[in-house]
Structures are given as C-alpha cells and as structure tokens.
Amino acid sequence: MVGRTLTRSQLSEAVYQEVGLSRSECSELLESVLSKVSETLTKGESVKISTFGTFSVRSKNRRIGRNPKTGEEVPILPRRVLVFRPSQVLKNRVSRHQVINNSVDENDHP
Amino acid sequence: MTKSELIAYLAEQNPHLYQRDVERIVTTVFDEITSALCRGDRVELRGFGAFSIKQRGSRIGRNPRTGEAVQVVAKSIPYFKTGKNLRAKLNN
Numbered sequence: 001m002v003g004r005t006l007t008r009s010q011l012s013e014a015v016y017q018e019v020g021l022s023r024s025e026c027s028e029l030l031e032s033v034l035s036k037v038s039e040t041l042t043k044g045e046s047v048k049i050s051t052f053g054t055f056s057v058r059s060k061n062r063r064i065g066r067n068p069k070t071g072e073e074v075p076i077l078p079r080r081v082l083v084f085r086p087s088q089v090l091k092n093r094v095s096r097h098q099v100i101n102n103s104v105d106e107n108d109h110p
Numbered sequence: 111m112t113k114s115e116l117i118a119y120l121a122e123q124n125p126h127l128y129q130r131d132v133e134r135i136v137t138t139v140f141d142e143i144t145s146a147l148c149r150g151d152r153v154e155l156r157g158f159g160a161f162s163i164k165q166r167g168s169r170i171g172r173n174p175r176t177g178e179a180v181q182v183v184a185k186s187i188p189y190f191k192t193g194k195n196l197r198a199k200l201n202n
Contacts, residue, residue: 003151006142009126011153015185019131025173029135032120034158040111049113051159052140062120080200082159084190094147094163095185 041082053086113140147188157195164189 010029019026037047037055046056057080065076085093113136121132143161146153152162163186171182192200 003149006146006151006153008155010146011139011142011155015135015138018134018138021127021131026135029120029124029132030139032123033116033136033139034114034155036119036160037111037165038196038199045111047111047116049116049140052113053190055190073152082192082200083191083198084159084188086188086190090147090188093144094188110149 044080047085050088051089053084053090055082055084057081058083155193157193159193159196160191160192162189163187 008027008030012023012030015021015026015030016023021029026068040047041055041057044057046054048054058079060079062078063076065074066072067074117129117133117136120136121127122131126133143153147161147163150163152160154160165186166184168184171180171184172178173180
C-alpha cells in the first residue's frame with residue numbers, strides 16, 4: 001500500500017468544500033491555523049487539539065554525540081524539540097484502518 | 111492552548127466570519143489530516159511538519175502487574191516530524 005502525500009492545497013480544498021468562502025480565503029485561514037499553532041509552541045506553550053493530539057515542547061540537555069562516519073565526538077547543544085502525542089481517538093482510528101488493510105493484503109497474497 | 115482557544119483567536123482575527131464557520135474550518139483541517147492517515151497517506155505541510163504512519167510489528171508484551179506474557183498485535187501509529195522552519199524557530 002503506497003500512500004499519496006497531501007499538502008496545503010488539498011487541506012485548503014477540503015476547507016473550501018466545507019464552508020462558503022473563496023479558495024484564497026480558505027488557504028489564508030489554513031495558514032493562520034498553522035502559524036498560530038507554531039507561534040504558541042515557539043512561546044513554549046503546548047497545543048491540545050481534542051480527538052487529534054497534543055503538540056508540546058520538550059527541552060533537551062547538552063550531550064556528547066558522535067559523527068557516525070568519522071567517529072569524531074561532537075557536543076550536541078541544549079535545544080528544544082517538538083513532540084506530537086496522538087490522542088487515543090486518533091491512534092484507534094489509524095490502527096483500525098490498518099487492520100482492515102492488512103487483512104486485505106493477506107487475502108491478496110495467501 | 112486548546113482547540114477552542116484556537117477557534118476563539120481565529121474568530122477574533124476574522125470578525126467577518128461566524129464563530130460556527132471558524133469552528134468548522136479548524137475541525138476540517140484536523141479531520142482531513144486524520145482521514146489521510148487512515149488511508150495510509152501522509153500529509154506534508156512545509157515549514158510546519160509532516161504527519162505519517164509508522165508500522166509497529168507484533169511483539170511479545172508483558173503485563174507489568176502479573177508478569178504474564180501477552181501477544182501484542184502489529185499496528186500502525188500516527189507520527190509527526192517537525193518541519194525545518196518550525197524546528198529552527200523553536201531554537202532561535
């Protein structure tokens with residue numbers, strides 16, 4: 001099963017189909033959603049979207065890494081990373097569909 | 111920030127829209143990402159990040175209370191990879 005890749009254009013098209021606004025306004029609104037989420041996370045605050053998941057920022061300490069090619073030790077500086085924790089609802093939806101897809105695969109290749 | 115706070119912010123920024131429409135817009139965005147993941151598709155939002163599905167094979171798990179071995183079935187889980195732009199912004 002090779003999936004497609006959706007981008008902003010498909011998401012804003014979906015918004016366009018849902019509400020009676022122009023395409024350009026829909027794409028601007030999608031952009032506002034993404035930039036507001038980004039901005040909030042940049043401030044260090046987490047973003048919780050019910051039934052979807054939680055985006056939060058985690059601080060990492062300095063540690064010694066290694067260049068796998070040369071074996072050279074390099075310090076990895078303290079940094080902030082974004083973590084997405086999918087909600088139980090999203091996890092269930094995704095894994096349920098996968099079970100269906102797997103059973104189809106098994107029937108195709110016994 | 112919660113989904114309802116996000117909706118309230120967007121409604122405030124767009125006074126010409128009904129709150130109800132803003133709600134539908136935000137819901138549609140996340141529902142559409144969910145449907146894509148359910149189909150096995152990925153969603154790439156340049157600068158923000160990409161949502162995709164990762165496969166987890168079946169494994170022998172253990173009930174932490176009883177120590178009993180249980181078979182954990184193979185499953186797929188949603189995964190998010192932060193985009194370059196957002197990762198840079200978090201550390202500027």
